[in-house]
Amino acid sequence: MDRFKTFLYANFTRYWEPWHYAPRWRRREGSDVAQESERLPSVSIRLGQTGACGCAACVPLIRRYDLAYGKLRSTHRTRPEAAKLKFRSSATLHAIPLIHYARYADYQTEMRRKSGSFLRNAALSKRAGYRVQDVQLANYSPDILAIHRSAKLRSFGVYLDAFLMRLEHLGGPPQHYARIDAPECTQHWEKIIGVFLPKAGYRQGALQTEQQLVGYARLYRIGNTVTCRDFIGHAEHVPHGVMKQLHLHIIEWLLERSDPLVQGIEQITYGAVERGGDGLYFWKKKALFKPYLASVEPQRLPLDFKAEEYLRLNPDVKGSRADLEAHYVWHGRAEKRLYKVDVPSDFDPVQYLALNPDVQCGVPEADVHYTLHGREENRPYRAASDGAHPVVGPMSYG
Known part of the structure; x- marks a missing residue:
């Protein structure tokens, strides 16, 4: 009925x-x-x-x-x-x-x-x-x-x-x-x-x-x-x-x-x-x-929203740029999804993978892994200049 x-x-x-x-x-x-x-x-x-x-x-x-x-x-x-x-x-x-x-x-x-x-x-x-x-x-x-x-x-x-x-x-x-x-x-x-x-x-x-x-x-x-x-x-x-x-x-x-x-x-x-x-x-x-x-009043995207990075961080989301923007507005924001890649300015993807051999991804995806997991897990992302201790980045993603 x-x-x-x-x-x-x-x-x-x-x-x-x-x-x-x-x-x-x-x-x-x-x-x-x-x-x-x-x-x-x-x-x-x-x-x-x-x-x-x-x-x-x-x-x-x-x-x-x-x-x-x-x-x-x-x-x-x-x-x-x-x-x-x-x-x-x-x-x-x-x-x-x-x-x-x-x-x-x-x-x-x-x-x-x-x-x-x-x-x-x-x-x-x-x-x-x-x-x-x-x-x-x-x-x-x-x-x-x-x-x-x-x-x-x-x-x-x-x-x-x-x-x-x-x-x-x-x-x-x-x-x-x-x-x-x-x-x-x-x-x-x-x-x-x-x-x-x-x-x-x-x-x-x-x-x-x-x-x-x-x-x-x-x-x-x-x-x-x-x-x-x-x-x-x-x-x-x-x-x-x-x-x-x-x-x-x-x-x-x-x-x-x-x-x-x-x-x-x-x-x-x-x-x-x-x-x-x-x-x-x-x-x-x-x-x-x-x-x-x-x-x-329209739904607003964050000023620093990047559709291509949102897709990299959320590979389960598909579609055009408009689709990605709509997904973030109606789903991603409420689900607390990350929308941009955020790594320290001196981030070295090759060293990040070398210092974290359990990470299963390629060099191009190292920044994504660090954004999604590495920062929260306090993982080192490059070797220190004096060779003493690896550098660990602070939590800064907003």
């Missing part, structure tokens, strides 16, 4: 959706694509450099969203001719720049001026007893199935999960309580926040939860940006304002800035202006999402 869904969604995203981008943009944001493109402000997206956190889980997130944001209209596509050529296959980021608000009260003030009904509906949801809290989805698999099956049509059209999802795809009913673990890294994390309706005696499999999960949002933090995905609610409860309550809870949490997990976050993004139906677009507009060009 997962492979079939992935195939359908991938082809929908790649071929069908892009044909709707330009007409949707003209209908939603303006009639002149080129001029509107030039007027758009930009947000600076800094995902973080791979390997900088020392956490292996960060690298897949950085790479995933580097690719995702890279497909959006960006600051280098602002000339009219570029807009005409690229716009058909490019979507426009939908974001709320949190740095525009000193505190949550400022966001509420703007909401009252522009989207008063949004706040009122969220308040009605809260008065009806719905509450928002972090959730471990493994504890609520039957409710998740019910949420996904509750509507056959959603913002992107026919919703496949409503027909294809089964409880076994979610791991079956929960048998024991799964705890919510704290993220390993404050700069790159996944968090799921749900909205619940309290119900005495309510159960999920073997668990007595005392509450029903009626909607949830999956959030990812990548550097200075939070992106919202899987923002989905039960069709029976959505009219009660539960998803608006959930959205406001998320914005309040982000703008309070007291939690270490949210410090330094500058914007929250949610899809693209052109993607999804008109209902989703107007919902996001009332939530104060606006179109922006994406200015994504």
